Amino acid sequence: MRATTVRFSDDLWALLEAEASNQGISAAQFVRDATIMRLGMLSAHRGDEHASLTLESLASGALAGRAPTTATLDAERLAELQRTGLLDTPPDATYDRIAGLAARLASAPVALISLVDADRQFFKSCVGLGEPWSTTRETPLSHSFCQHALDSDTPIVIEDARVHPLVRDNLAIRDLDVVAYLGIPLITAAGHTLGTLCVIDHKSRTWTPEQIDGLQVLTTSVVAEIQHTLGTGQ
Template sequence: MKFLGELDPVATQRTQTCNVRLVDPNRLQAIQDTGLMDTPREEAFDRLARLAAQLLHVPLTIFSLVDADRQFFKADFGLPSPFKETRTLPIDASLCRYTLEGESIISSNALADPFLRIHPSTGPWGIVAIIVLPLINPDGHVLGTFCAIEPKVREWTEQDLTVMKELTASIMTEIHLREQIQKLKAEQRLRETFVAALTHDLRTPMTSSKLQLQLLGRRHAELPTVQTAVTRVSQSLDRAERMIQDLLDASTIRAGKLVSLKQSACDLQELTAETLQELAEVHRDRFVLKSEGSIPMFADPNGLRRIIENLASNAAKYGAPETPIEVLLDRSQDTVALRVKNQGNPIPEGELQTIFEPFHRSRSATDSGHKGWGLGLLLVRGFAEAHGGKVTVTSSYQNGTCFTVTLPLAPSQGAVH
C-alpha cells in the first residue's frame, strides 16, 4: 500500500508486522472456520452495529472480516454506496488490516494523527474521529474489526470505549457459539456414522453366534445343564440384538426419516396383553390393562410391541414403587389411543419439551439409579410417527404421568411395508 507520506519508525514496524499476520495461514483458516465470509446480512450482527450507532450517536458502524485479499463488511449501520452493495473493500485500501497484531486504532482527530492522516482511505471515507477494535478469537487470531466512525472531531469518552468493547465481545460470543454448534453437529454426524457402522458390523457375528448356539443345543438336547446355558445365552443374544436394532432405529429417527414398518393385520388389545404379560415376569403384576375388547388394525406388530414395552417399562422403573400402572386402550371411529399411566414424582415441566429427544434422561430417571441410554421415548415417538400417529405426555402430582400414543386404525401411506 502507498501511504500519502512517510511513516515514522513505530508506524513502519506496525505495518510490517500486520502484513505478516495478514497472510498467516492459521489466521486465514480461523476466518474460514467462522463460515461468515461472503454470507448474507444477518439481524444478529446488524442489531449490534445498529445498537453501537445509537448508543454512540455516530452515523457509521461496521463489523468486518479481514482476509488476505479484502475486507468483507458482514454488518453495518450507515454504510454508503457502493460499499453497501458490494460489501467488500480491496485489502490495499483497508485501514482495519493494521489491527492484526491485536492493537486498536482510536483517534479523536484522524487529520492530526501522524499515521491516519497519510492513510489513503482517511479522506475518501470522511474519517475524522474513529474507533477500530480487533475481533480476537480464543486462539489469539484477529478475524476482523468492529469500528465506529464520526466525520468530525470528537473526544471519545470512557463510556464510548466501554460500549464498543462490550459490543465487540458480543460479536465474538456470537461467532464462538456458532463455531461450537458447528463442531457439535460435526461430532454428532461422526457419532451417528460410527454407531451405524458398528451396529451393522455387529450383525454378522451375532447371527453366527446364534446359529452356533442352536447347533450346540441340538447336539446336546439330552443334557439339561447345556439346555439351561443355551437358553440363557440365547436370551442375552436376543437382548443384544434388540439393543443393536434400537441404535439403528434411533439413528434413522434422528436423521429425520421414518423407521421401516412391516405392516399386517393384528389386534392391538391382544398384542398389549401379551407384551404386558411378558413384562410382568420382570416387574411383577403391576400392569392393569383396561380395554373394551378386540381392536383389529393394520400396523407393524413389532413396532407396536416396542411402543408398549418402552412406555410400560419406563412407568415401572420410574413411577412410584408398588403402585399399579394403568394401560388403557380407547378406540374411536378411525383411531385408537394407547395410554400408559403411573403415579409418582412428576416429570418437571421444563423437561416435557425435551423428553423425546435422543439420549435425554429426565432428572428423576437419572436419580433413580436405573441404567439407560435415553432412547426409549425417542423410539416410541419414531414408531408412532411412522404409523402416522403421535405421542403426547402430561405429568402432575395430582394426576400422575400419562403417555398417550394415538394411532390410525388404517395403514399409514408413508410407511414401508
Template sequence: MKFLGELDEVSLARTQRCNRRLTDPNRLQAIRDTGLMDTPQEEAFDRLARLAAQLLDVPLTIMSLVDADRQFFKADFGLPSPFRETRQLPIDASLCRYTLEGEPIISSNAPADPFLKFHPSTGPWGIVALIVLPLINPEGHVLGTFCCIQPSVREWTERDHTVMRELTASIMTELNLRDQIRKLKVEQNLRDTFVAALTHDLRTPLAAAKVSVQLLGRRHGELPGVQTSVARVNGSLDRAERMIQNLLDASRIKAGKYVALDLGECDLHALTTQALDELSAVYPGRFSLKAEGAFKMKADPLGLRRIVENLASNAAKYGAPGTPIEVLLEQRGQHMVLQVRNQGAPIAADELQTIFEPFHRARSAAESAAKGWGLGLPLVRGIAEAHGGKASVTSSADEGTCFTVTLPVDATGQQRLTA
C-alpha cells in the first residue's frame, strides 16, 4: 500500500518484514485452522472486547484476524458503520498487518508518530492513541490483533498495558483450547479410520490362514510334530484376532460408546477357573482363586473371560515376581464382585485417575520389560460398564494393588437401556 509520505528507514524496514509474513503459507494455514474467518460474532470474544473498553474507558476495541487479502473483525466494541456491517477491511487499508513480525503498535499520539502519521487509515478512523497487540499462536504465527483505540491524545499507563496484555492472553487461551479440541478430533478420526481399515484388511487373511492351517492338520496330522505346530499357529492366529477385537473395542470406548455384548447364561466361577488354568501355563503357581458357589449370571461369557484374563495377566506381569495373586469372587445381592489383588510397587496416586483411559500406561508398566498397548484396563472398564457395572482400583504399599469389578447378575436391563 502507499503511505501518505516517505517513511524513515526503521519504519520502512518494518513494513518490508511484515509484508513478507503476510503471505506465509504456514501462517495462513494457522488462520484457516482457527475456523473463525467469516464466522458470526461470538460472546466468548465480544465479552473480552467489552471488558477492554470498560476497563480502559475507550470507545473502540477490536479483535481481528489478518490473512493475505483482508482484515476480518471477529469481535468488537463500538465498531462504526460501514465496518459494523461488512466486518472486514481490505488488506491495503489495514494497520494491523504491521504486527505480523510479532511487534505491537503502541502510540499516545498517532499523528505525531513517524510511522503512523503516514498511514492512510489513521485519519478516517479517528485514530490518535492506540494499543495494537498481536495474537501469536504457540508456533509463533501472528493470526491477527487485539486493539483499543482512543480518538484523542492519551498517555497509556502501565495498568492499561497490563489489561491489554492479559485480555490478549485470554483470547489466545480460547484459541489454543479450540485448536487442541480440533486436533483431538482429527486424531480420533484418524485413529477410527486406521482401526477400521486395519480390522477389515487383517481379518480376511487371518481367516484364510486358519482354514489353511486346519486343512494341513487334517491332511498331515499323522506326521511328527504337525499337530503341535498346528496348535501353536492356531493359538497365534487366535491371539491376533483378539488383538484386533481389542483395538475395535478400545476405539469404541474412546468414542464414548459401549462395547458390544453377546448376552447369555453363564457361570462366572467356571469362566474364571478356566481362564486362570490357561494363564497358569504361562505363570505357574501364581493364582489363588477364592470362591464358593456357581455364580450364575446373564452376561457376555467372552466379555467376562476378557475381564479375568486382563486383570490376572496384568497382576502377573506388573506385580512383585513370585508373589501370589489372589482372585476373589463374591455375590452381593444382585451383583457379582470380582477382585484381583497383587503385591508389589503401588500405582502412583496421580495415575489412579487415568489408569483406565485407552492407550494409557502407568509409569511402572511403561518402565517394565512387559510390553503393551494400554488397552487391557480400558477394556475391563468398558466391558464392565457395558454390562451396567463398574471397575475401580486401589493401590498402596501395605495392601498391594486391588482391581474390583462389580457386575449385575442380569445385564439385560442395561442392554435395553442403551440399545
C-alpha cells in the first residue's frame, strides 16, 4: 500500500471534512472514494474493461466496510439485546466496577462495556471516556470498533488502529482518540454477541497475553449480569 500527501486549500479542506462528516466517514476515506469514482468514469470513457472491473471491486469493498455487518443487524441478536432492558439505562455500580477493574488490569485510560444496537453503540459503563461521549454514553456505528466483535468469538486485538485494515477509516480514531483497542465479545447463553468489554489507549501499544486473559475473565462477570437481567426480565 502506498501513502501520499496531497495539499488542499483551507476552504476546500473545510468543505471536504464537512461533507465527509455528513456521510459518516473520514476525510481520507472521502478522498479515496472520490478518486475511485473519478477513475471509474475515466476508464469507462476509454473502454478499459479491466480497469473498470478493478475499480468496481474497490468501490464495493469500500462501501461494504462502511455498512453495518450482517451480524450487527441479526434480528434474533437485536431482539435479545432489547430483552436485556439495558439500553439507555443509567450507570450501574456493578458494571462500573467491572469496567474500572478492566482499566486497571490493562493499565488503560479508557474501559467500556459497549452494547451494539442496529445503528449505534450504547455504553452501559464508560470509564475514562472524554466528553461529550461520557455524557451521551453512545456513538454511531461510524465510531464503533466494538461492532467488529459481533462477527467473532475471539478477542479483537488492535495495537495501532491508524494502520489496521479493519478500522483505519473509523471516525473513533479522530474523534475519540482511539489508537490501541482490546475488545472481548459479550456472548450470551443463546450464542448472541451483544457487545464487548473493551479497553482503549490513546497511543499504540502491545496488549499482553495476561491482559487479554484477565479481560476474558472479567467478561464472564459482565455476561453473568446480563444473563441475570434476561432471567429476571428486568
